Amino acid sequence: MEEILPGYTRVSEILSIFQAYAHVDRAKLKKAQDIGTLVHGAIEKYFQGHFVPLFGNLTPYFDSFLNWAEGKGKGLKPLFIEERLYDHELMITGRIDLLCEWDGAIVLVDFKTGSWAHPEIWKLQATFYRELLKKNNYKSLPDHYVYIQLKPDGSEPLFWFMPVDVEDLIMAQGALRAYRWFEKQKTPLDRRGN
Secondary structure, three states, X not given: OOOOOOOOEEHHHHHHOOOOOOXXXXXXXXXXXXXXXXXXXXXXXXXXXXXXXXXXXXXXHHHHHHHHHOOOOOOOEEEEXXXXXXXXXXXXXXXXXXXXXXXXXXXXXXXXXXXXXXXXXXXXXXXXXXXXXXXXXXXXXXXXXXXXXXXXOOOOOEEEEEEOOHHHHHHXXXXXXXXXXXXXXXXXXXXXXX
8 A cells, every 4th residue: 555644644544434344354345445456557557658457357447447538538638647645734635546627627537446336425535635636736626526436347337427516625524523533532452453
């Protein structure tokens, strides 16, 4: 896993309190995370004009991505790909999959390889990312968010379009407060993951 600056909390950690992964076998969860990491790496290389071969069960996810990229996503102009941003005031960080110009709009795109759809949580994630862009003085802030849920059979991915809404920022701020409250409740033993 990518190293981040000490003391910073990942956006994915903040949102984890709203996802019911406690019942999922740790090995299965790790395998799913590894798939996501490898597929994201291949997508990054695609946008950089490179080819990264994928094998086995990873290939269909990339095929699903290609169905989108060479279809509905054709003509988009990447502004940046797979960039980690930090908010030094809030001590949070997030890695944005893709910020692009697409059909005349600035769009934040996130690729998902999981089988469950969590559009409410995804919208909070995108809101955090938009705020990270703002804190890092990006002039091109997204007009809307697009989540692309890649399919493990290589078929056309599911496409989630989400407009920016001021209420989402209020909810994201509340999610951060809730996460920090839960973290304060943990004992030192809990924080070590035992």
